[in-house]
Amino acid sequence: MNKSQREWRKQQLLLEIQQQRQSLSECTQHWLDIIQAYDKGWQTLLAFKPYVAIGSGIALIYGICHPMKFYRWSRRMVSLLGLIRG
Known part of the structure; x- marks a missing residue:
C-alpha cells in the first residue's frame, strides 16, 4: 500500500466515523424524545x-x-x- 492509498483510506475512514457520529447523535435525540414522558413520570414518583x-x-x-x-x-x-x- 503506497502513501496515496493510505491517505485515501484514512480519509474514507474519517468520513465513515463522521457519518457514524452524526447518526448516533440523531438516534440519541430520537431516543430522548421517546423516553421524555417516562422520565417525567419517574421524576414525579421520586418526588x-x-x-x-x-x-x-x-x-x-x-x-x-x-x-x-x-x-x-x-x-x-x-x-x-x-x-x-x-
Whole structure:
C-alpha cells in the first residue's frame, strides 16, 4: 500500500466515523424524545419518596399496635385496587 492509498483510506475512514457520529447523535435525540414522558413520570414518583417513607413508617407502627384493624384495612385496600384496575 503506497502513501496515496493510505491517505485515501484514512480519509474514507474519517468520513465513515463522521457519518457514524452524526447518526448516533440523531438516534440519541430520537431516543430522548421517546423516553421524555417516562422520565417525567419517574421524576414525579421520586418526588413522593419522602412521603412514602413517612407513610410506611406510620402504617408499620399502626400495624404493630392494632394488627387486626391493620389486616382488615389492608384487605380493603387490596380489594379497592382490584376494583379500580378492573
